[in-house]
Amino acid sequence: MPESASERLSAAGIEHRLHEFLVERTKTEWEPGQDLFASGVVSSLFAMELVVFVEKAFDVVVEREDLAMDNFRTISAMTDLVLRLRKAADA
């Protein structure tokens, strides 16, 4: 349990889970900095699915100003968001 928890909270672990989810849902490979919505592969409506996934997978709540497209545009942006929200929750 401690091992899986620490993996979930590391940047690499978060990136891995996000990448896995995106590949499964879009049948497309993604680079960490690649703009999902500029790609034409996913519509902007898919962003809400990403929000729900991020909240469930990483046990965070995304609200107010954090609920913005720029936080979900790339795997890196989502990873930063999760790390920040986890840090705030732990503080």
Next chain:
Amino acid sequence: MTGGAGDGPLAVIGAGVMGAGITALALGHGVPVRLLDVDPDKLAAAPGDIRAHLRQAQLMGVLPPGVAPGELTTAASLEGVEGATAVIEAVTEHLKTKVELHCAIADAAAPGTLRITNTSSIPVAELAEVVPRPQDLVGVHFMNPPSLIKTIEVIRGPQTGDAALAAVRALAQRLGRRPIVVADGPGFVTSLLLHRMINAAADIVEQGRATVADVDALLEGCLGHPTGPLRTADLIGIDNLVDSLRVLHERTGDAGCSPSPLLLRKVAEGDYGRKTGRGFYEYAAR
């Protein structure tokens, strides 16, 4: 004289996909809403659905800045309709259901209150010839999701009064929507064009001429359609789409509006689209 330009609450009748979406649009623009539905399960689920719509609107940056959300109240009857600035009916596309409801709304609402039918295919005239005070009745075709689509199709029935039309324009402004007024008729402009296209797209898939993803990719990539016809079908709800196609087919006789066997099969299997988690595509829970 029909009202509607004031700052009072809206009454939305029908807590399904469109009713919840329209409610979220109004709340997000600071307009209080009284949401009514006779189905207790739908009414109980509505606040969660509305919250999801509002979160999506926030995510996409389409909520007006600095506006406090309107207050939501719910009821299982037409209680409270008499105090509404405007009444928006958003129930399924069945003429008998709409006629009966609009007769009850006309009895409950004060004369001069703007009464809207959110319709995708049924002509306003078919309601107006039966319900009292048809001068207060206007058709408005909100598209799903209402918060994200800034244009609304406004249908002027043959008896719609100038005051009601002015009230709809004022309401559209209050909701940050751009109204485009068209004449009455089956499917108006958008559904007559779009539903036939979706039906044809389903037939193409049924005949094995292209996959679902390829049909959408072609319409998106070559013709600039934002979501592709089959993903749009999932957004509309394939059950509602079939209802609308039947309305169009019965009234126009156009064979292109006779629902595709593939659409009928999806409805029979309960695969209605986004709202059930599966249609032409699969969706994660919201």
